[in-house]
Amino acid sequence: MSVVPAGALPAGVLTAEEAAPPRPAALGPRARLWPSLAAVYRAQLSRARVARIPLLFVATFQSVGIMILMRGVVDGGGEARAVVAGSSVLVVAFVALNLLAQYFGQLRASGGLDHYATLPVPPAAVVLGAAGAYASFTVPGTVVTAVFGCALFGLPLAHLWVLAAVIPLAGAALAGLGAALGLLAPRPELATLLGQLGMSAALLLGVLPPERMPEAVRLARDLLPSTYGVEAFARTFAPHPDWAHVLGDLAVCGVVGVISLAVATWAYRRAAVR
Secondary structure, three states, rough: OOOOOHOOOOOOOOOHHOOOOOOOOOOOOOHHHHHHHEEEEEEHHHHHHHHHHHHHHHHHHHHHHHHHHHHHHHOHHHHHHHHHHHHHHHHHHHHHHHHHHHHHHHHHHHOOOHHHOOOOOOHHHHHHHHHHHHHHHHHOOOOHHHHHHHHHHHHOOHHHHHHHHHHHHHHHHHHHHHHHHHOOOHHHHHHHHHHHHHHHHHHHHHOOOHHHHHHHHHHHHHOOOOOHHHHHHHHHHOOOOOOOHHHHHHHHHHHHHHHHHHHHHHHHHHHOOO
């Protein structure tokens, strides 16, 4: 067998290597959800660390001021429990619903979603990481508000450990709703407006005692995700808490959180491809 140099071949004749189709490049391993979620969470936490002190002060001062105002019209009993529980969860609503809606609205308008779309990060990790970072800032303010409210209205402090379940569950439900509002709003101004309206709804429907509300307003209150976190926390102030109802409210809050975060993930995919 003789070997003919490639330069001696007539034009149009290809060697075996040139005639073979190119092999596709090997792709890297697909990013897993939990490591990606931890990376996004740490990045968002460090990014928002500068604004943490003003954020905690505003959210906490607002809820404490509302309890002081309500102290003049509410003496105790079930109404005091509703005021303290609603004001505590309002700190979560201020951050997870209002600020997260503004953040995703601005991120979409400024093209920041394109940056995340180029990263090997699952969409669920982006939504959950941002929601978890913002909800983490609510923990000190919620605890301070609850302790101050119990001292102001003379409520027991024995079951404040329930906040360890109320904060993440109510935070997940409200953060998913806030992220969905910010991602679905066509303009950042509208996202800010929707976030403010959502926080106002959490204020009016969560802090005010339900016994004094009309029936139509009570039905609207049942549709608000934070209501079940408020109800679960308020039940623990009773002399003998009904733990079955507390667990039931927390379960409903958790289910709503899963649904709202799933909707937010779908909204992120929808906004990222546009």
